[in-house]
Every structure is written in C-alpha cells, then in structure tokens.
Amino acid sequence: MTGFEIGRDLVLLALGVIGTGLSIYNLLESRGRGIRRVRVFAETAMHTYDNGEIGPPFLKVVAANSGHRDVTISNIGLEIPGKRVIATLNPDAFSGVPDTRTPTKLADGDLAHRFYEYTAISQACRDAGLQGKVSIHPFVVDTAGMRHYGKKLKWDASANWAS
Known part of the structure; x- marks a missing residue:
C-alpha cells in the first residue's frame, strides 16, 4: 500500500464517522420533536x-x-x-x-x-x-x-x- 492509498482510506474513514455521527444526531433530534417539554x-x-x-x-x-x-x-x-x-x-x-x-x-x-x-x-x-x-x-x-x-x-x- 502506498502513502496515497493510506491517506485516501483515512479520509474516507473520517467522512464515514462524521456521516454516522450526523445521522445519529438527526435521528435523536427528529424523535425529540414529538416529545412534550x-x-x-x-x-x-x-x-x-x-x-x-x-x-x-x-x-x-x-x-x-x-x-x-x-x-x-x-x-x-x-x-x-x-x-x-x-x-x-x-x-x-x-x-x-x-x-x-x-x-x-x-x-x-x-x-x-x-x-x-x-x-x-x-x-x-x-x-x-x-x-x-x-x-x-x-x-x-x-x-x-x-x-x-x-x-x-x-x-x-x-x-x-x-x-
């Protein structure tokens, strides 16, 4: 594996983690809209x-x-x-x-x-x-x-x- 491939994989991993975090946040936020506060x-x-x-x-x-x-x-x-x-x-x-x-x-x-x-x-x-x-x-x-x-x-x- 070259340095370019490792860097590309790390960038893709970071984007995947960020996307997962945003998806979980959006799920919790949308569920919270229906709750009486x-x-x-x-x-x-x-x-x-x-x-x-x-x-x-x-x-x-x-x-x-x-x-x-x-x-x-x-x-x-x-x-x-x-x-x-x-x-x-x-x-x-x-x-x-x-x-x-x-x-x-x-x-x-x-x-x-x-x-x-x-x-x-x-x-x-x-x-x-x-x-x-x-x-x-x-x-x-x-x-x-x-x-x-x-x-x-x-x-x-x-x-x-x-x-």
Whole structure:
C-alpha cells in the first residue's frame, strides 16, 4: 500500500464517522420533536407602587413550553408533602396580572402562570398539619395526564408573611 492509498482510506474513514455521527444526531433530534417539554419554575412577585411602597409577596408558578410540540396545560399548582395540592381560591389575587386560565394551549416558547400569596401557602401548610420547614413542589399537568415538576422549594410553614 502506498502513502496515497493510506491517506485516501483515512479520509474516507473520517467522512464515514462524521456521516454516522450526523445521522445519529438527526435521528435523536427528529424523535425529540414529538416529545412534550414543559419547564416549570417558581419566582417571587411583588407589587410596587408609585409612592415607593411594596405590596405583599406572591409566589409565581410559571410553565414554559420549551419543546417544538404544542402542549395544552390543564393545571398549574403547588404540591405539599403527601401528594396534596394547594388550591388557589382567588384567581385574581395579584391584581393587574390575572392567572392564566386553564386549560390553555402553549405553543413553542409560550408561558402560563399562577400566583399564590405567601400567607395562603403557609396557612394551607398549617391546615394540612405541617409545621416548620416543608418541601413544596411546583408542578404543571398537561392534558395527556403527564405531571411536569419544577425544583423543590423549602418553605417555612410557621412563618407569618403578613406585613
């Protein structure tokens, strides 16, 4: 074998490896397009007023469609230990920004949210017999029945958030 033939074979081998890698990537990418991907997270929201005052704190649970497929959300909520769910009784508690009505369809990149008063979360935990630090878990349920979870939060059930 000459040096030219060895070089040619190595180039062909490299092209074959690259082609195989791209084919596997394309296969995985096309399979991933059909999967529902919902990212769930929680953040604090507060009213700020023109006079410099700050309103009471709210926990905002957000669902974001991070996939290519449309997802219909049927519920947004908070789960406390024992797989119990905290219900929001006042859908317009955070005035000016109403909760997203469910069911709602989320296209790629769309968001849905629900607000919970800090005081109501602590009261719900105490009503459930929970004391001290507890884990609460933000979640979203899609119409296929799949429950998508966000990062667990440590919550002080005995805290008095009233200002």
